[in-house]
Amino acid sequence: MRIYAVTPIHVDPDELARRQARYDALCPPGLRVELHDIGPRAPRALDTAEQVRESEALVVDALTAAPPGYDALLPDCVLDPGVEQLTGRLPVLGLLRLSLGWQVLNGRRFGAVARTAAIADEIAARVEAYGWSAGFAGVEVLDLGVEAIADTESWHRAVGSAVCAQRERGVDAVINGCSAVEVPADRAAAPVKIVDPTALALRLLGAEVAA
Template sequence: MKILSVAPVRVDAAELARRRDRYQQLSPLGMEFTLEPAGRGAPGQFATADDIAASTESVTEALVAPPGGGFAYRMPDCVLDPGVPLTPDGSPVPTVGMLRLTAAHLVATGRRFGAVTRNRAIGDALADRIEEYGYGPWFAGVSVLDLDFDAIPDTGRWNAAVRTALDGFAARGVTAVVNGCSAVTVEETDADGAGDEGSPAPITARLVDPARLALRLLAAGAEV
């Protein structure tokens, strides 16, 4: 299975290589993931709603032409699912979204879920997307980490900021939290918890990597 993707923001060669390597590691056996650099008009980062709108336009333009090369899917490298249609568009190469796949899976398995994002602009856009997909009743909202763009490749810094947010969600009974950045390598967290012998296990919240889960779901779907 071959998947075509495009970066949502302009990054240097080293960061693009890091992202490509990450997808290579995440891709299940038999999947080939091609990540292209950001298209024309893409911003350098998501700092404002205007940046997100410019990125959406850029990604949509980059993916709108039917690709050659035998691709099975197009999937933007962005948890905000830019360019992903809400209704079927009749394309022989569907455009799928990692947020849509992730949220649909969590809803289908009966889980109320939240999300963490780097800043408020991204958080608002993610919440709007969840509403567009019709998953609002299952959504517990966004916790904003207030991190700068340089935190994305800094795994330790990002995951340290996330831990407090996960505790906050767990206190509300939320057990799944979507990591609101497709380019971050998240630490594995224990979703089950472990209490003292004879006492109930504490509620813990698991951080969900939307890129990892989306690729696994697409691979599983190929077998249906």
């Protein structure tokens, strides 16, 4: 399966290469994600509700204009921008929908962490739109700058206290609310799982390809 993906924010060549390398490392056999920068018209961070909406509109435009030769489309974003709006010749994959759906299927109570309040609000809205609010414990806001996305150590220092708050709510799994952040193996295997939505979604897609 060959997947055309676009970033939700404008990123520089080094960050695009980092994200592409992450997809290359996570994709199982038979799956290939080709990531493209959304372009300089897009915001460079999702810090406000306005930026979230602006990004979503540009992701829809970019995925609609995807060239031929692909089997599916993918927003490189845990907010699933455009996933419900886009209909057409190709399936549109949602990292949040796939990773949350797995928690629901396994009967887990789940929460999430997010870099900003705007992202947290959009995750909560997506959960409600997907009809999965019953098992949802809410989103903890990390209050981090966009530079923390590429800084695994700083991100997970902030995640530690947020997971403690989620644990008190009885959650089994916490969705890491960014598609481009690495989740160390020890965090993914902790008593309260920190779920890497990109890694999980690709594993599920890989199982489908191999079936």
